[in-house]
Amino acid sequence: MCSDQASKDTIGKAYTREEALQLDGSDCLRHLRPEFIIPTKDDLRRKTLSSQSTSTEFQEEFCVYLCGNSLGLQPRRSAGHVSDYMKAWATKGVLGHFKAHQDSTIPPFVNIDDVAAQQMAPIVGALVSEVAVMETLSANLHLMMASFYRPTEKRYKIILEGKAFPSDHYAVESQIRHHGLDPERAMILMEPLDSDQATITTSQVMATIDQHALTTALILLPGIQYYTGQYFDIRTITAHAHSHGITIGWDLAHAVGNVELQLHDWDVDFAVWCSYKYLNCGPGAIGGLFVHDKHSQVDREAIGNGHEGYRPRLSGWWGGDKATRFQMGSHFVPIPGAAGFQVGNPCALAICPLLASLEIFAIASMPAVRSKSIMMTNYLEELLQRSTSTATQDGMEELYWIITPRSTAERGAQLSIRLQPGLLEGVMMELEEQGVVVDERKPDVVRVAPAPLYNTFSEVWDFVAIFDLACRKAKSKKTNNSQGSGLLGGTEDKGWSLIK
Numbered sequence: 001m002c003s004d005q006a007s008k009d010t011i012g013k014a015y016t017r018e019e020a021l022q023l024d025g026s027d028c029l030r031h032l033r034p035e036f037i038i039p040t041k042d043d044l045r046r047k048t049l050s051s052q053s054t055s056t057e058f059q060e061e062f063c064v065y066l067c068g069n070s071l072g073l074q075p076r077r078s079a080g081h082v083s084d085y086m087k088a089w090a091t092k093g094v095l096g097h098f099k100a101h102q103d104s105t106i107p108p109f110v111n112i113d114d115v116a117a118q119q120m121a122p123i124v125g126a127l128v129s130e131v132a133v134m135e136t137l138s139a140n141l142h143l144m145m146a147s148f149y150r151p152t153e154k155r156y157k158i159i160l161e162g163k164a165f166p167s168d169h170y171a172v173e174s175q176i177r178h179h180g181l182d183p184e185r186a187m188i189l190m191e192p193l194d195s196d197q198a199t200i201t202t203s204q205v206m207a208t209i210d211q212h213a214l215t216t217a218l219i220l221l222p223g224i225q226y227y228t229g230q231y232f233d234i235r236t237i238t239a240h241a242h243s244h245g246i247t248i249g250w251d252l253a254h255a256v257g258n259v260e261l262q263l264h265d266w267d268v269d270f271a272v273w274c275s276y277k278y279l280n281c282g283p284g285a286i287g288g289l290f291v292h293d294k295h296s297q298v299d300r301e302a303i304g305n306g307h308e309g310y311r312p313r314l315s316g317w318w319g320g321d322k323a324t325r326f327q328m329g330s331h332f333v334p335i336p337g338a339a340g341f342q343v344g345n346p347c348a349l350a351i352c353p354l355l356a357s358l359e360i361f362a363i364a365s366m367p368a369v370r371s372k373s374i375m376m377t378n379y380l381e382e383l384l385q386r387s388t389s390t391a392t393q394d395g396m397e398e399l400y401w402i403i404t405p406r407s408t409a410e411r412g413a414q415l416s417i418r419l420q421p422g423l424l425e426g427v428m429m430e431l432e433e434q435g436v437v438v439d440e441r442k443p444d445v446v447r448v449a450p451a452p453l454y455n456t457f458s459e460v461w462d463f464v465a466i467f468d469l470a471c472r473k474a475k476s477k478k479t480n481n482s483q484g485s486g487l488l489g490g491t492e493d494k495g496w497s498l499i500k
Ligand SMILES: Cc1ncc(COP(=O)(O)O)c(C=O)c1O
Pocket: 136, 137, 138, 139, 165, 167, 168, 222, 226, 251, 253, 254, 274, 284, 287
């Protein structure tokens, strides 16, 4: 089952677990699941890292991990890459910087960032010269704003969402203060227009841009919003910003490795991302940035003639021309392209898991990843919807609803599910008990993200079965607590509506 069959009809009819298993059988990325280490339920339960128990009760049963939007699972091959790095460092010392080794999976340390950028470029739809693998998302955001946020008396505002990921909010606020400006005046925060809606429409973004067109210096938006899972229309919004002469940057933390990006063709000015979510590179893994080629040219002649010759930035030696980097001069000439925005020597160790992960993406290809992702998330949506509509037909209350946009073009892998107030804690406890890993956002949202490289349709099926029951349990417990024991609110015994 590949891209051409990715219709809601095909998967929408797979209501039984057997049918979910059939979907797994025809999944054209199924050969990649063994590339990943999937924790077992026993792994999650015990208090040690290695198994000490002789019981086999849970050892072989995989957990249902639908949390790749927060931290992706570990590719098996990343340990080999890290081990090769350790060996190269141990056996070659400083020579490891410059020499390649036939039996190693990793390039010489001094080039490792370039190799990573080459492999990263197709994931974000960029020219190789437009990508640098470096630092963390938040640090890169600061570096990008140092270069692209150049407020003037007339144009000084930054437009962002009111509920941006906190790090983005802090970064913007501190940049504004850094320029001696007042965030109260300079930060334009967009909130959803309708209080029932969690998302911000493209037309609202465009209207906000229009409203502040003459005074805005920069727009910063998420490719995919971390809380709602909304996928913004990057191309349209970027073009609209440019029509007013405004620079626009994108936080792609939740978009990279999730949806097919075309940053170069969409004419994005800059973008930043982290690599620990859909890119599966481990906690706090090295981040990345994109700078459109049009912003990173270097005019060598101009540099010597009293002009800058390149876009201003916060510079360090790793962003400097490679040919002269080790001459230890004090005359900075940047590498043309995104690499010229690097500051210090990137951590080669941190790049090893990225190389390992990108090998898997190269085998899979982004179009295939996205195609399966659309199918899985549609399937998740369909099962959740069917389960709530069956429940309401049976006279039960709706206990949860999806706040992520319904159109596949407006979302990635993640669905955010809002629970009736007061259910979250009970639901999360039950999910943990059952070996299901998803992510909660208090007070009442559960984020669920099937990752196409390692998740299966049957895991999605299992999740919905367990989740639906968990919601009903939490509801009846809450009702019991408020009404005294013995009143189950009519929900306890009905179980999950899809289990036939
Ligand atoms: C949307 C978004 N922006 C920024 C961050 C922060 O990234 P980092 O801590 O890697 O700088 C995250 C995740 O932590 C995120 O989801």
